[in-house]
Amino acid sequence: MEMVEKDKMVGAKGDGNNEKGVESSTESFKLKRTITVVNGVGIIVGNIIGSGIFVSPKGVLQETGSTGMALIVWALCGVFSTIGALCYAELGTTILESGGDYAYILQIFGALLAFLRLWIAVLIIYPTNQAIIALTFAKYVTFPFFETCDSPDAAVRLLAAVCIVILTWVNCRSVRWATRVQDFFTAAKLMALVIIIIAGFIQIFKGEAPSLDPSKSFVPVGNKTPKPEGIAVAAYQGFFAYAGWNYLNFVTEEMINPYKNLPRAILISMPLVTIVYLMANIAYFAAMSPAELLASDAVAVTLGNRLLGVMAWVIPISVAMSTFGGVNGSLLVSSRCFFVGARHGHMPESLAFININNYTPVPALLFTAALSLLMLVTSDIYALINYVGFANWVWYGVAIAGQVYWRFKYPDMKRPIKLNILLPIFFCLVCLFILTFSFISAPFECLTGTGITLTGIPVYILFVHFEPRHPRWLNNIKSAITKFTQKLCFSMPQDMKSE
Numbered sequence: 001m002e003m004v005e006k007d008k009m010v011g012a013k014g015d016g017n018n019e020k021g022v023e024s025s026t027e028s029f030k031l032k033r034t035i036t037v038v039n040g041v042g043i044i045v046g047n048i049i050g051s052g053i054f055v056s057p058k059g060v061l062q063e064t065g066s067t068g069m070a071l072i073v074w075a076l077c078g079v080f081s082t083i084g085a086l087c088y089a090e091l092g093t094t095i096l097e098s099g100g101d102y103a104y105i106l107q108i109f110g111a112l113l114a115f116l117r118l119w120i121a122v123l124i125i126y127p128t129n130q131a132i133i134a135l136t137f138a139k140y141v142t143f144p145f146f147e148t149c150d151s152p153d154a155a156v157r158l159l160a161a162v163c164i165v166i167l168t169w170v171n172c173r174s175v176r177w178a179t180r181v182q183d184f185f186t187a188a189k190l191m192a193l194v195i196i197i198i199a200g201f202i203q204i205f206k207g208e209a210p211s212l213d214p215s216k217s218f219v220p221v222g223n224k225t226p227k228p229e230g231i232a233v234a235a236y237q238g239f240f241a242y243a244g245w246n247y248l249n250f251v252t253e254e255m256i257n258p259y260k261n262l263p264r265a266i267l268i269s270m271p272l273v274t275i276v277y278l279m280a281n282i283a284y285f286a287a288m289s290p291a292e293l294l295a296s297d298a299v300a301v302t303l304g305n306r307l308l309g310v311m312a313w314v315i316p317i318s319v320a321m322s323t324f325g326g327v328n329g330s331l332l333v334s335s336r337c338f339f340v341g342a343r344h345g346h347m348p349e350s351l352a353f354i355n356i357n358n359y360t361p362v363p364a365l366l367f368t369a370a371l372s373l374l375m376l377v378t379s380d381i382y383a384l385i386n387y388v389g390f391a392n393w394v395w396y397g398v399a400i401a402g403q404v405y406w407r408f409k410y411p412d413m414k415r416p417i418k419l420n421i422l423l424p425i426f427f428c429l430v431c432l433f434i435l436t437f438s439f440i441s442a443p444f445e446c447l448t449g450t451g452i453t454l455t456g457i458p459v460y461i462l463f464v465h466f467e468p469r470h471p472r473w474l475n476n477i478k479s480a481i482t483k484f485t486q487k488l489c490f491s492m493p494q495d496m497k498s499e
Helices: 015-020 037-048 059-064 067-094 101-109 111-145 153-173 175-205 228-241 247-254 258-287 290-295 299-307 314-343 362-376 381-387 391-409 422-441 443-454 456-465 472-489
Strands: 022-024 029-031 353-355 491-493
Touching (some): 029 247, 029 353, 037 175, 037 247, 067 247, 111 362, 111 456, 228 422, 247 258, 247 314, 314 362, 381 443, 422 443, 443 456
16 A cells, blocks of 8 residues: 655654644654543543433432432442443553553453454444434424424434534544543533532522431332332443443543553542532432422423523533533544554554544544444434443453453553452452343343344454455455545554554
8 A cells, every 4th residue: 555654744744743632753653642631531521421410310210219229329330330440440551552442352352352342333332322412412402492392303413413523523623622622511511510419409408308308218209119120220220321431541542641640530530420420319309309300301401490590591501512522522532442443453444544734533533423424314223222232331341351360360460550359350240230130121132232243253254354365356445445545534544663
């Protein structure tokens, strides 16, 4: 493949380009470490806190049957998610590569398992997640114009597409721009939740929160006695509310001093999210009875209408801002997964290229956005995500099982962070519980999702394992696509020399 010489494309730029996102010289062309601790907190918090805490946090209450037990489950799920994030902090500082669990599985278990993780992420997980978040954003933006009826489906999908396109442009333009957008919208959603929390706690201090009276907190709602299986379902739903705790590991190579800042960002973010979730739920219980909360389709809007008066408009705007930031964070991290996958030969070579003007992985970002836009035109997008909703827990468990495995296989390996071995073991056991429960409660969806994942095996054999034996005509096609992408995106491969 013909490749533009690095000395001509990069070296001529000089050191002045270092501020734009790469380390560039005649010797090095890499994504620069620009992500700070604050940016890291914004990525984690911004991706965990989505629309759910504003719209419908009632699933946990519905299964636990009482306010007291619901709050306990929320707290325990936060602690468990923190353990998972700390396990990933050990993995991320031991294997210092972007890509998250894909990179860890590749290093520990080899190419096939890593490819299957990447395959299901490319095929369904990331595109559908981004499309659904963008659709939620579009619905809340169009709501004021269609208060008495549903928003037109075409308008919602078109606005969702505009959201994805704009944020893709921001991410292509600059890593700093993307992280600043993430920081701003994370701060905005936290401020909205602070308003909700303050409004609820005013009710508590006024003595108008009977649902939180200790003598009533554990009284079953509607005489529903909590059962072990109900607690299990509640915990299952609570775990998904904290999804996103591993996202910072996808951009490890772009963090400033990741050995210190990765665990710092996690130790700030996870307790913060857990406290905010707990306080927000307490505020909801202060504003309405458990029965009223279960009857509401948008609990934050209900709280706003009751307690915020003329400021009730803050809530739908907050949900829209929260989801807009969620799309940005998802694009930022998912593109890095594809970028690293291409670097290891598991995706088209051009996806591992970096734009030489803006110094961002433009091909990977455009590929991510294109998949998400494609999902917007499908009618079964929610069914697709249901089929693989459990898949993330498979790969969380595999990655952390690898952490345990390496502890015994390489006991003397240098580990900047070293947790008590019982923590990753405990996490693996809970993952096993979640997966077992998923197959029991939704066997058809889980089996379908497993089947979709396994379709990656023949793809791996044909396009990765047998890649050196590909016929000339196929190599010519791949080479042509690579050259076209390089010219279209004005990009080139990064320098893989060690720092």
